[in-house]
Amino acid sequence: MDLLEGLNPAQREAVLHPSGPLLVLAGAGSGKTLVLTRRVAYLVKERGVPPSSILAITFTNKAAGEMKERIRPILSGADGLWIGTFHSIGLRILRMESNALGLKRDFSIYDERERLSLIRECMRREGIEDELITPERVASYIEAMKNDAIAPEDVEPSGHLEERLLSLYRVYEDALRKNSAVDFGNLILLPLRLFRENPAILSRYRELFQHVLVDEFQDTNLAQYQLIRLLLNGERNLWVVGDDDQSIYGWRGARVRNILDLERDFPDLRVIRLEENYRSTGTILGAANSVIRNNTMRRGKTLWTRQGEGEKVTLAILESEEEEANWVGRTILDLSKERDLGEFAIFYRTNAQSRVLEEALLRSGIPYEILGGTRFYERAEIKDIIAYLRVILNPEDSQSLLRVINQPPRGIGRRTIELTRAIAERDSLSLFDAILKGMEEGVFRGRGEGVRLFVGQISQLQGLLCLPPFDFLERLLHVTGLLAMWEDKGEEGRVENIKEFLSAAKEFEEDNPGSDIRDFLDHLSLVSDIDSYDQGRGKVALMTIHSAKGLEFPVVFMTGMEEGLFPHGKAVAEGDVEEERRLCYVGMTRAKERLFLSAARRRRIFGKIMEQRPSRFLDEVDRHYLRLYRVDAGPEGGSFGPVDDRAFSTGDLVEHPAFGRGKVLGMKGRDVLIVSFHGAGLKKLKVPPAPLKKVG
């Protein structure tokens, strides 16, 4: 098979790039995944690079999985490749090098909630009860520090507040170590530290990775960028692909600046641009371009397509969120006469918006699938099982131990925990070891039965760790009595979820022959449900726009296009409108054939009904790409009309009796235009009353 087949000249150049640093600036739908995949295949097949010498970093596990699948037929053995997200690669390195870092090999990985409860515990211990210092505030401070690869000792605190945040950062890191646990940030930070402090290990990896490739480079944070730079050897074979217009994770520490720094850090950087879009119709692309054009902080590029114009983008303003949801349902029903339901996607800004849409689809009998949101693995019954797994593998993990020590009830209450904590403090032991010690000393007296039972179950299960994941979980549920507990309570939903969890384990087992429960647990820690989403299973997909990144659908609905919601009020308050606009651009460019934009005039927020105004992004879409859906025949009907021609939008050519001809550069709010007149220069005009006319 020809690796260059079907590629345009720029794409070929990117695949064939000889050596040294390369940046591929790839617009939405310009075939970047294809190019990245072919590049990896080309390196192995034509240049004879061993797969294990290639480090390819993707943005999601799903993208990694797809790439492996695509490469497998091209290469006989794709197995040696280092391919995955930054976090999964970091984890792989940490598991291999845990010794050098003084970590237990079976350390736990804490998610959001566990991190927060550990922070709460730290604050309790430090006796901090300050309105200004909430656990969430501490968590986001620590996360921001880690995103920028800043250790506590690197900081010169700016004031009293930061001093306290900083000391909590220290205490928290210490607590993590005591639990033999790491958080997400540490999956990047600890490898970075390892390489910095351990030249021998670093040079081993530098020698190993002959080629480093990074996808979605605009969304890497500083720590990730430093890790990448550190790993490059003298050949400096760094191959990255990204799009500054699609940077939507600034709040997570992502720095578009990494793309700019690249030119500073690598003066011989070669840049290739991919501007031909193979995904969307000309209309969809034009509409998306007209929105992103309003951003000032961008490299500037304009995507083009050979696909036909296609149908207009539909804009609908409905009275309420329920009507909006019903309208989406009706429209899908209507279009589904000619299309499979798997071709539809509904996007929203916040997960909370999914409920109304879900109800409407349910009523219309349209099968759907919600991606993200309250994730399956975050349900209490599933988290209990996961906590058991962690304690079994890593008894030092006191957070997980506390979660399950009395689940199902074993008569272990506050008093027993207090006794255990006291011993743990006294002898600096983990809670688990403190229990063992307490049993020896007989401090539990009448309460001893419960802890004896718990410890017995844990050690019994520790003997079964070599079982395949599914069998192990079955034994765990049996030994602990977890499943029986839910069955006795008549909690059918939870029982169903546990069964679904078991089948997920089975599936994992089949996909990863020879794996054990450790591998399954690692998988659970890093995987999100977008990763296991199979497109085109006859269901409408519902997700946030963030989750939609990297996906494409023939028909896309973007709902809740309202001020305060999208752009989100908090983003506006923090001056991040440009990132919201990029998010809007990302959403619009997911659509291949049809795009629907909608807003509601009234919406329930926090249980309160709010009057909403249409999003400024709707004003920014060039009018000639739009048609308006009008509700004029009651809830069941409506008609399409052209968008009011008198309305102005960015890019329009205009004429003024006094200033002459000019071009609309931008808008401020609903009715203030910024116009550049050929004769009179830049003017701000309010329309109406300004006597401005459109030309052409």
Add this chain to the structure above:
DNA sequence: AGTAGACTTTTTTTT
């Protein structure tokens, strides 16, 4: 020790 009811917080986005 366990539970019911009051009270609080949540909604920005996620590896």
Add this chain to the structure above:
DNA sequence: AAAGTCTACT
């Protein structure tokens, strides 16, 4: 509006 957390009662 709903889920999670806390408190007081049994």
